[in-house]
Amino acid sequence: MGVVGVLALQGSFNEHIAGNNLRTLMFRMLSLRRLGVKGVEIRKPEQLQSISSLIIPGGESTTMAKLAEFHNLFPALREFVQMGKPVWGTCAGLIFLANKAVGQKEGGQELVGGLDCTVHRNYFGSQIQSFEAELLVPELTSKEGGPDTFRGVFIRAPAILEVGPEVEVLADYPIPSNKVLYSSSAVEIQEESAVPEKKVIVAVKQGKLLGTAFHPELTADTRWHSYFLKMESDFGGATSDAIVAVSEAASSSDPRTKYDLPIFR
Numbered sequence: 001m002g003v004v005g006v007l008a009l010q011g012s013f014n015e016h017i018a019g020n021n022l023r024t025l026m027f028r029m030l031s032l033r034r035l036g037v038k039g040v041e042i043r044k045p046e047q048l049q050s051i052s053s054l055i056i057p058g059g060e061s062t063t064m065a066k067l068a069e070f071h072n073l074f075p076a077l078r079e080f081v082q083m084g085k086p087v088w089g090t091c092a093g094l095i096f097l098a099n100k101a102v103g104q105k106e107g108g109q110e111l112v113g114g115l116d117c118t119v120h121r122n123y124f125g126s127q128i129q130s131f132e133a134e135l136l137v138p139e140l141t142s143k144e145g146g147p148d149t150f151r152g153v154f155i156r157a158p159a160i161l162e163v164g165p166e167v168e169v170l171a172d173y174p175i176p177s178n179k180v181l182y183s184s185s186a187v188e189i190q191e192e193s194a195v196p197e198k199k200v201i202v203a204v205k206q207g208k209l210l211g212t213a214f215h216p217e218l219t220a221d222t223r224w225h226s227y228f229l230k231m232e233s234d235f236g237g238a239t240s241d242a243i244v245a246v247s248e249a250a251s252s253s254d255p256r257t258k259y260d261l262p263i264f265r
């Protein structure tokens with residue numbers, strides 16, 4: 001398994017690297033004598049060449065976009081996505097990866113794109129309307145095991161309004177019919193009365209692109225990170241034992257053993 005880069009311009013990149021999840025997985029693998037997951041901070045285009053997958057963290061997407069533009073990162077980020085390498089956008093990172101964003105600040109913001117969906121920035125309201133919710137994520141539970149639900153931390157989170165045909169919806173979230181949603185432009189107020197409950201999409205996958213509207217790096221549950229790490233191999237459907245096997249086989253001196261998977265024990 002290669003090196004995981006975390007775009008470190010702004011936002012919760014440190015939580016992805018040093019926080020619970022990558023580190024716990026690293027320790028878990030270390031404790032099983034499985035080396036191989038290393039998180040590195042990415043700030044320059046050339047650094048993308050040395051990583052095999054990338055996490056774009058949450059934060060503030062307009063600021064992050066300005067910094068990415070300043071560092072001339074957009075062409076290299078787009079190339080990384082087009083090469084089919086795994087990229088996971090969490091919250092602001094999801095906005096970055098989307099082909100289209102609404103509710104942007106005046107003047108708009110540049111997007112990396114690649115993920116065929118439309119996201120709405122700040123869909124659930126302002127900072128004080130941030131919330132946590134138990135989400136049903138059948139794909140995560142089936143691949144990673146554990147509880148049926150995952151605790152999603154939504155911080156001034158976006159929601160996905162529309163997805164293209166290639167996009168797999170991994171989780172959605174019901175909006176109560178009486179909830180008033182404020183768009184980030186603060187002008188348009190949407191009131192939902194006709195439909196008793198509406199669901200918005202909060203986690204998607206398209207090929208090797210993963211997008212979550214919430215922050216898995218802020219919870220102790222490592223399943224999203226584990227799921228993402230497995231996307232690097234072609235054995236995306238394998239269990240966590242297969243991560244072990246992938247890293248073990250990858251470190252083997254005989255390159256032919258690399259694909260002798262999975263090895264369950």
Ligand SMILES: NC(=O)CC[C@H](N)C(=O)O
Nearest residue numbers: 058059060061091092156
């Ligand atoms: N927690 C987050 O990443 C918030 C995203 C932020 N609302 C944005 O539009 O960029």
